[in-house]
Amino acid sequence: MESVLLLDTTLRDGMQGEGISLTVADKLRIAEKLDQLGIAYIEGGFPAANPKDQEFFQHALTLPLKHAKLTAFGSTRRPTGTAKEDEGLRALIDSGAPVITIVGKAWDFHVTEALRLPFEANLDMIEDSVRWLKEHDREVIFDAEHFFDGYQHNPDYAIATLQAAVKGGVDFVTLCDTNGGTLPGQVGEIVKRVCELVSVPVGVHTHNDCELAVANTLAAVTAGATMVHGTINGIGERCGNANLASIIPNLELKMGKSCLPSPDHLRLLTQTSRFVGEIANLVPHSYQPFVGHSAFAHKGGIHVSAIARNPDTYEHVRPDLVGNERRILVSELSGLSNLQHRAAELGFDVEHRKDDVRALLAQIKELEYQGYQFEGAEASEELLFVKALGEYRDWFEFDFMRVEATKGNDSTIISQAIIKLSVDGEMVHTVAEGNGPVNALDAALRKALQPFYPSIKTMHLTDYKVRVLDEKDGTAAKVRVLIESTDGSRVWRTIGVSENVIEASWEALVDSMNYFLVRVMPEPRHAELTATTR
Amino acid sequence: MESVLLLDTTLRDGMQGEGISLTVADKLRIAEKLDQLGIAYIEGGFPAANPKDQEFFQHALTLPLKHAKLTAFGSTRRPTGTAKEDEGLRALIDSGAPVITIVGKAWDFHVTEALRLPFEANLDMIEDSVRWLKEHDREVIFDAEHFFDGYQHNPDYAIATLQAAVKGGVDFVTLCDTNGGTLPGQVGEIVKRVCELVSVPVGVHTHNDCELAVANTLAAVTAGATMVHGTINGIGERCGNANLASIIPNLELKMGKSCLPSPDHLRLLTQTSRFVGEIANLVPHSYQPFVGHSAFAHKGGIHVSAIARNPDTYEHVRPDLVGNERRILVSELSGLSNLQHRAAELGFDVEHRKDDVRALLAQIKELEYQGYQFEGAEASEELLFVKALGEYRDWFEFDFMRVEATKGNDSTIISQAIIKLSVDGEMVHTVAEGNGPVNALDAALRKALQPFYPSIKTMHLTDYKVRVLDEKDGTAAKVRVLIESTDGSRVWRTIGVSENVIEASWEALVDSMNYFLVRVMPEPRHAELTATTR
DSSP: BOEEEEEOTTTGGGGTTTTOOOHHHHHHHHHHHHHHHHEEEEEEEEEEOOOHHHHHHHHHHSSSOOOOOOEEEEOOOOSOOSSSHHHHHHHHHTTTTTTEEEEEEEOOIIIIIIIOOOOOHHHHHHHHHHHHHHTOOOOOEEETTTTTHHHHHHHHHHHHHHHHHHTOOEEEEEEETSSSSSOHHHHHHHHHHHHHHSSOEEEEEEBBBSOHHHHHHHHHHTTOOOOOBBGGGGSSSSBBOOOOHHHHHHIIIOOOOOOOOOOHHTTHHHHHHHHHHHHTTTTTTOOTTSSSSSTEEEEOOOHHHHHHHHHHHTTTOOOOGTTOOEEEETTTTOOOOHHHHHHTTTTTOOTTTHHHHHHHHHHHHHHHHOOOGGEEEEEEEEHHHHHSSOOOOOOOEEEEEEEEEEEETOOOOEEEEEEEEEETTEEEEEEEEEESSHHHHHHHHHHHHHTGGGGGGOOEEEEEEEEEGGGGGGGGEEEEEEEEEEEOOOEEEEEEEEHHHOOOOOHHHHHHHHHHHIISSSSHHHHHHHHHHH | OOEEEEEOOOTGGGSSTTTOOOOOHHHHHHHHHHHTTTSSSEEEETTTTTTHHHHHHHHHTSSSSSSEEEEEEEEOOSSSSOTTTTHHHHHHTTTTTTTEEEEEEEEEEEEIIOOOOOOOHHHHHHHHHHHHHHHTTOEEEEEEEEEEHHHHHHHHHHHHHHHHHHHTTTTTEEEETTTTTOOOOHHHHHHHHHEEEEEOEEEEEEEEETSOHHHHHHHHHHHTTTTTEEEEGGGOOOOOOOOOHHHIIIIISSOBBBOOSSSHHHTHHHHHHHHHHHHHHHOTTTTTTSSSSTTTEEHHHHHHHHHHHHHGGGGGOOOOOOGGOOOESSSSOOHHHHHHHHHHTOOOOOOOOHHHHHHHHHHHHHHHTTOOOOOHHHHHHHHHHHHHHSSSOOOOOEEEEEEEEEETOOOOOOEEEEEEEEEEEEEEEEEESSSSHHHHHHHHHHEEEEEEETTGGGGGEEEEEESSGGGGGGGGGGGGEEEEEEEOEEEEEEEEESHHHHHHHHHHHHHHHIIIIIISSOOOHHHHHHHHHO
């Protein structure tokens, strides 16, 4: 199997994405994760431009990486002076990275417009910079900026910039579609021509401004490129860089090109994608190919029975190959067959319970009409199944709650919650403070329930999101609250909907604790609890 | 210029997307918007499967559409019986739509696995169904499901399914990459072959499971397809359908193919994309090519000065051609030059104010470190510029606030807010109820300020979002509140960050009203106000 070298630039070019900012510690965690995935080159930063990146390399070089080489990014030397005197090139050597990527101009227009230099001077800058880095025993990659635009305007000059790098002793030349405007047919033709003309291996670096970065990368590989630059989830400036989370499985599963050490590494793809998204604090892109939460989610009624029979009829690859999973969705469009399938997945025998299933379907449709959406709140959905088809009891009866937040002109704010519940026939009245009204409610509810169900202390909330349902009415409209909780090993999500954010939060909180008590709490304790409290 | 016919299936196939659900009224508003954009065919729904879709066609046929024809979607007839007796086909005719799309099997494996029928029976179903629809004077499109997989397994049978439709009198055949697994090279070759063999125009319908739906569509057009199916923003099942918001500008601006009535229609693309996203209540995909908020946003310091000099050096198309705009971002990576550029955009003369700009940069970096992110809250950012570089005064002084929510076991919940402010030296103490604590705060704040600044009643909040900043701490962590407001013509966004959601909301609310008073309120009234209250 032919192989392709991956260069991940999430930690360098990815950082140009709007709203993206990572600490040194974040970057180190991502570097380790990329190494586990089996990435060949990790471009870690631009040390001359950013002191945080210098710090990154100091620490990263001590990481016990198994697969990846670290590469530092910079520019060709300044127009005046020699490579030896150039501070930027010096910072690259000082970073200690064994591989250096330097970017230089390949579009004649940029040489005259941006640099305002004669063509020849730019070629000298490239050759001189590469040679000096090679004298310091580094592996060197030359990123030819705007190569495709440059080639289309002046192919001879664009090729001359690559040849200058080759003369300097470069190891790889990378053709960059810096503004993301090139089409796959053009990329394929140009890469093919470059591979005929240039004596070193050719790489490709694309951007997604036409929604074609993945296609352009694959076209380049088909045409002879053997190195691919990209970022996890395609994060990067404007519309992002080429998305390695899609390129990797396309190369491995569709094009017969090896780019990771083994199929077991490929199975880490989904978790790597989600890890990077979480560290970068990005809203997960549920529809993302291969690794998204929805990538193998089936909603249409006609499909579901066929998938149950033979997944190959509706899936282009098996989800487990990339570490993802198939999901059968319950939703407004669901028929009875989807719902029965889901019930079976949850462990309910519904063979002779058509009426119960039909009633549950009607209930779900009614709740969805009110604004509930169970696709992002599987635990609340599962509770509906338990209530309709399993054995369920209420763990407490609600009597009263009051939440308040007070702020004086000394600028501190205080939140407290008061609740009154009947638990196992006993009236419980608690009050607690919190960092906000929902946090106070959570604290008061725990205080009330823990004496009865001590294991509640092993779970806690990990995320809290509020979204207005009808945007036209702003804060007066219905809101949907999503809460994520965990007991350290499992994670579950619950939902609440109300015109009042406190009520919606309460509903999602109660669902979360109920779900924990019914479905998560370790079996032995659960059995014991059931025995004593029934 | 050669032209390509667009078929938008946002309202039919788009509805299979996870988390997507529209009312009939929503669908009608989107249909009108698609018509304004100049879409040729609007596939409005699947009337046999969904009563809501029957209702849609009843109303949609009365809309005064200028460009678009409405098409109803269904399947070929059942295996038994005739087309005339088939309820599904009857529902298509009864919908009144002038164009009918029917889907049928083109992959031999599906005929035997899913339908469990002899090959010939499927061909009869196709021909018979098309003929009957044509007898009812409809324009008919045949969607060949899983065509590309089918062609790769059994090319003769796949072609035979198209020929059956042609024999029935079909107007277009559409080759569907139903599971989204085909690569652009394969699509190009297969479409080219089909165009040689089939006597009617050929369409293409792709899905994005390999992040290649746009590339596959363009490859099909290059190979001879003249009709393209897709959805706005690529919404649809799993990873979505081909994204018309990217396909349209690629065809028009890059490939010299006409698909909209005029360049003025193309300028409606960004607003159409955002309109559909808003109606479908989807988190906007900021990095979306061409139409995303970040699509022409420049962050890297080295780029910004070059862009100011000559946009063509860094942009593949001019943003105004698709109705979008260039943005220069202020962020952690910003240098002074970005900030100066932004200040100039906002109308501040900073030529001789280097120290003020430097102090503002330090302030923004400090706030970003605390969790503020101004990229999604331009109004809060603009206020920082006004405070640092312009003339600003506080409209009131804060003294006290208290927010409470109370719920008894009669299940109603009541929220009220009490605030005390000093406005123009006068102490104002107000109380108001609301649907939730933030709504109550909003009401109390208006009640306090309106007697002094009556135009506040022309603005209101339109969206409210909460996000936990450090997901590991759940409701105890810092939260970021984003508020969107409007006065009916302009829209602005403000931010608040605090460990307490009430305090963060208060901060974003106050910013919103301040922004309105300083930057939005109509100039004459503003001048008058400034004169009287200074």
